[in-house]
Amino acid sequence: MRIAGYIDHPILKITIFQLDNRFAIKFESGLYEQTYKFRLSDNLQTVDDVRQLINESFIAAVLQMIQQMHLLSQQALSKTSPLFDENEFEEII
Numbered sequence: 001m002r003i004a005g006y007i008d009h010p011i012l013k014i015t016i017f018q019l020d021n022r023f024a025i026k027f028e029s030g031l032y033e034q035t036y037k038f039r040l041s042d043n044l045q046t047v048d049d050v051r052q053l054i055n056e057s058f059i060a061a062v063l064q065m066i067q068q069m070h071l072l073s074q075q076a077l078s079k080t081s082p083l084f085d086e087n088e089f090e091e092i093i
Contacts, residue, residue, distance in 0.1 A: 005047040
Protein backbone atom coordinates (compact mmCIF):
# COMPACT_ATOMS: atom_id res chain seq x y z
CA MET A 1 0.00 0.00 0.00
CA ARG A 2 1.26 3.45 -0.86
CA ILE A 3 -0.07 6.97 -0.56
CA ALA A 4 -1.37 7.97 -3.98
CA GLY A 5 -2.64 11.42 -3.08
CA TYR A 6 -4.72 13.69 -0.90
CA ILE A 7 -8.01 15.52 -1.21
CA ASP A 8 -8.04 19.00 0.30
CA HIS A 9 -10.78 19.67 2.82
CA PRO A 10 -11.08 22.29 5.58
CA ILE A 11 -12.23 19.83 8.28
CA LEU A 12 -11.06 16.37 7.25
CA LYS A 13 -7.71 14.93 6.34
CA ILE A 14 -8.45 12.76 3.30
CA THR A 15 -5.73 10.37 2.13
CA ILE A 16 -5.92 8.17 -0.96
CA PHE A 17 -4.00 4.89 -0.74
CA GLN A 18 -3.39 2.61 -3.70
CA LEU A 19 -3.20 -1.12 -3.20
CA ASP A 20 -2.75 -3.86 -5.80
CA ASN A 21 -6.28 -3.90 -7.18
CA ARG A 22 -8.06 -1.20 -5.18
CA PHE A 23 -8.01 2.26 -3.68
CA ALA A 24 -8.54 2.96 0.01
CA ILE A 25 -9.69 6.41 1.03
CA LYS A 26 -9.16 7.35 4.67
CA PHE A 27 -11.02 10.23 6.29
CA GLU A 28 -9.61 11.53 9.58
CA SER A 29 -11.03 14.04 12.05
CA GLY A 30 -9.54 14.25 15.51
CA LEU A 31 -9.84 10.88 17.22
CA TYR A 32 -12.09 9.41 14.53
CA GLU A 33 -11.35 7.87 11.16
CA GLN A 34 -13.20 6.04 8.43
CA THR A 35 -11.77 4.07 5.54
CA TYR A 36 -13.58 3.10 2.34
CA LYS A 37 -12.13 0.64 -0.16
CA PHE A 38 -13.00 0.51 -3.84
CA ARG A 39 -11.91 -2.08 -6.38
CA LEU A 40 -10.35 -0.87 -9.60
CA SER A 41 -12.88 -0.86 -12.44
CA ASP A 42 -13.41 0.69 -15.83
CA ASN A 43 -14.68 3.86 -14.12
CA LEU A 44 -12.12 3.88 -11.30
CA GLN A 45 -8.52 3.64 -12.48
CA THR A 46 -6.74 6.81 -11.36
CA VAL A 47 -6.47 9.19 -8.42
CA ASP A 48 -8.46 11.73 -10.44
CA ASP A 49 -11.26 9.15 -10.75
CA VAL A 50 -11.21 8.80 -6.95
CA ARG A 51 -11.37 12.57 -6.52
CA GLN A 52 -14.49 12.65 -8.72
CA LEU A 53 -16.03 9.82 -6.68
CA ILE A 54 -15.45 11.60 -3.36
CA ASN A 55 -17.80 14.50 -4.00
CA GLU A 56 -19.48 16.92 -1.57
CA SER A 57 -22.43 14.61 -0.84
CA PHE A 58 -20.06 11.73 -0.03
CA ILE A 59 -18.04 13.98 2.29
CA ALA A 60 -21.24 15.29 3.95
CA ALA A 61 -22.25 11.70 4.71
CA VAL A 62 -18.78 10.99 6.14
CA LEU A 63 -19.03 14.06 8.39
CA GLN A 64 -22.46 12.95 9.58
CA MET A 65 -21.06 9.50 10.39
CA ILE A 66 -18.18 11.08 12.33
CA GLN A 67 -20.71 13.03 14.40
CA GLN A 68 -22.51 9.76 15.15
CA MET A 69 -19.20 8.12 16.08
CA HIS A 70 -18.47 10.99 18.47
CA LEU A 71 -21.92 10.73 20.06
CA LEU A 72 -21.55 6.97 20.49
CA SER A 73 -18.11 7.45 22.04
CA GLN A 74 -19.40 10.09 24.45
CA GLN A 75 -22.35 7.89 25.47
CA ALA A 76 -20.03 4.98 26.17
CA LEU A 77 -17.69 7.16 28.23
CA SER A 78 -20.55 8.62 30.26
CA LYS A 79 -21.57 5.09 31.31
CA THR A 80 -18.10 4.23 32.58
CA SER A 81 -17.22 7.48 34.33
CA PRO A 82 -19.92 9.38 36.23
CA LEU A 83 -20.29 13.07 35.65
CA PHE A 84 -18.58 15.47 38.05
CA ASP A 85 -20.84 16.54 40.92
CA GLU A 86 -20.25 20.14 41.99
CA ASN A 87 -21.28 19.31 45.56
CA GLU A 88 -18.78 16.49 45.85
CA PHE A 89 -16.12 18.72 47.45
CA GLU A 90 -16.54 21.09 50.35
CA GLU A 91 -16.24 24.79 49.65
CA ILE A 92 -12.90 26.36 50.59
CA ILE A 93 -12.96 30.00 51.53
